[in-house]
């Protein structure tokens with residue numbers, strides 16, 4: 001079984017959204033998956049999202065670093081770190097990265113969440129580009145479709161499949177799956193009208 005840990009010390013960076021989208025991407029593909037939430041807030045929502053003999057476990061974590069986090073991270077195959085591209089996020093984000101890299105050599109996927117929402121995003125991306133640990137960076141836009149999907153307890157990919165957020169989420173899931181050695185959804189071919 002593969003384990004994907006979704007971590008970031010700061011709350012509100014999109015951990016639960018991203019963890020749920022990863023879970024849903026395996027459900028869509030018929031890959032047995034379990035979603036564990038160490039964040040008490042969503043315990044009930046994820047209690048039904050567990051199967052025996054899962055091929056992949058996705059672990060959503062709270063915005064507080066605990067001792068368990070080092071254990072979790074050291075046992076994970078891929079670590080996903082969502083971050084908001086704002087000045088307030090840099091310190092908790094870099095602290096998270098340093099704890100993670102101390103405890104594992106597993107690949108990191110940095111999800112820059114809300115790229116169209118924050119004015120400093122361009123300088124944040126330039127800062128991130130110089131970091132040796134930021135090899136796998138994906139962007140997810142701030143999107144009403146993500147909020148709607150979350151309210152319906154669905155994936156944005158099924159709620160607004162041709163939207164920019166769905167496209168970004170599919171790219172994110174693909175990247176994580178490739179690094180974890182798990183099946184992934186193929187890129188959608190653009191429909192070409194031929195009439």
Ligand SMILES: Nc1ncnc2c1ncn2[C@@H]1O[C@H](COP(=O)(O)OP(=O)(O)O)[C@@H](O)[C@H]1O
Nearest residue numbers: 011012013014015016017141142143146147150
């Ligand atoms: N890309 C996005 N577009 C719109 N809303 C988002 C996006 N990512 C997260 N959110 C919203 O931001 C809030 C925090 O997200 P959440 O996944 O709960 O963060 P965390 O688990 O890191 O605390 C939620 O209300 C969620 O709907």
Ligand SMILES: [Mg+2]
Nearest residue numbers: 015016039061
């Ligand atoms: Mg959460």
